[in-house]
Amino acid sequence: MINKEIELLKKANDAAIQNIQENGGPFGAVAVDESGSKQVVGCNRVTDQLDPTAHAEVQAIRNHEQKYGVGSLQNGEIFTSCYPCPMCNALMEEKGISRSTYSSNKKDADNAGFADDFLYVQQALLEEDQEPSVPVSLLPDDLHATLNPDHFYLLDEAHHIIASCESDRLFTAIPKLTKQINTFETPNCFLVSSKELKILDYMASCWMGIEKIYVLQKEHLKIKKNTHKVEHVYVNVENEGGPFQLWGNHSDRTEYGLKPNV
Ligand SMILES: [Zn+2]
Numbered sequence: 368m369i370n371k372e373i374e375l376l377k378k379a380n381d382a383a384i385q386n387i388q389e390n391g392g393p394f395g396a397v398a399v400d401e402s403g404s405k406q407v408v409g410c411n412r413v414t415d416q417l418d419p420t421a422h423a424e425v426q427a428i429r430n431h432e433q434k435y436g437v438g439s440l441q442n443g444e445i446f447t448s449c450y451p452c453p454m455c456n457a458l459m460e461e462k463g464i465s466r467s468t469y470s471s472n473k474k475d476a477d478n479a480g481f482a483d484d485f486l487y488v489q490q491a492l493l494e495e496d497q498e499p500s501v502p503v504s505l506l507p508d509d510l511h512a513t514l515n516p517d518h519f520y521l522l523d524e525a526h527h528i529i530a531s532c533e534s535d536r537l538f539t540a541i542p543k544l545t546k547q548i549n550t551f552e553t554p555n556c557f558l559v560s561s562k563e564l565k566i567l568d569y570m571a572s573c574w575m576g577i578e579k580i581y582v583l584q585k586e587h588l589k590i591k592k593n594t595h596k597v598e599h600v601y602v603n604v605e606n607e608g609g610p611f612q613l614w615g616n617h618s619d620r621t622e623y624g625l626k627p628n629v
Contacts, residue, residue, distance in 0.1 A: 372468060375399060375446040376602055378408065380470055383423070383448040386410035393479070396447040398427035398464075400439055407431040418542035419551040419574040423447060424455035428462060440464050449476050450599065453486040454570035458538075460593035461567055468600045486573050493566060493590055501573060503588055506559060506581040516583055519544065520559035524578075529556070536560075537568035541575065552576050559583075565591045 375397050382395025392411030399406050409427025413419060424445055431439055441463040445451070449471040451459065459467060476483070489499045506514070514520060514528075519540035521530040530547035534540035537560045544558075545551050554576040560568065561583055569590050572580055582588060 371403070372446070373602075375406065376468055376470055378406070379423075379446045380448045382408045382410050386412075386423075390415060392423075392481075394423035394448055396423035396427040396445055398424075398431040398440055399444045399446065400431070400435065401442040405431070405435050405439065407434055413551055416542070417546050417549060417551045419545060420454065420538060420541055420571045422452065422455050423449075424451050424467070425458055428458055428464075438462075444468065449481075450601070451597075452483045452570070453490040454567060454574060456597060456599075457565070457567035457570050457593060459597045460595045461565070463595055464597055466598045466600060468602055470602060472601060486570055489569070489573055490566075493569070493592065499569065499590070501569070501577060501579060503564065503569075503580045503582060503590065505585065505588065506583050510559075510581070511583070514559060517561055518559075519561060521545075521548065521553060522557040522559065524555045526557065536562050537564060537580075538571045541571050545575065554578075557581060560587070563587045563591060566593060 379395045379397045382397070383393050386395055387393050392413060394411040396409050397406055398409065407427055407430045409423050409425070409430050411423045412421040412426060424447055427445065428440060442465050445459060445464055445467040447467060447469045450469045450473045451467050485500070489501070492499045510526060517533060518531050519534055519537060520528055521544040523529050530544040532540055532543040532547070534543060537558065545553065552575060556575070556577050557579050558572055558577055559581045564580065564582065564587060569580070
């Protein structure tokens, strides 16, 4: 690990710490383009933006593309304070990002109360071409007749519409839907997607805790896999002699139950 990379990891960790002070989750990331010159920070803003997709890595990628254009991270890298969850990993795959370098690992996140085991189970099932736990089904005919086929919907337990929007895909529709109902978690609810589902769309749905995803077309029942893979590199800064502490080491972060990961 070269000094420049240590610095970028430090930047991600510092962003995580700063984010806690701004009432965000303890996660930060830096998205860097292939040349290494265009660096953009993102932090977890799930709770304040009521957006279950607003993880640090997603935010860093969104901010980077907003500044430098869509596709700006092809062959780029992510430096993140914690190992990326399957949703963030799926977005990195789609963006053609080659590598993620992380400080804290999955166990640290689990210990801190940020378990994402459910998503890893789904990831494994999808990789093995098995049915995931949150089913994807065809929209029942009676509902089909009442819904606009171009829209995305969130339905309650009784299949009543509680939010709806237009979007290019489910991943970008989700924050629009959750903001309408003022919560980023929607257990016992159902999503209706008018577009094909990729792993990113599915994992974002899992973060909402939903019951089922309905699709309108038979060919959308199968979740599309990504072909590109991201390399993940764990940097044990203690060994690298990095001049910084991980977010988990900060004693004033105890309210999050964070423990030193050394
Ligand atoms: Zn994530």
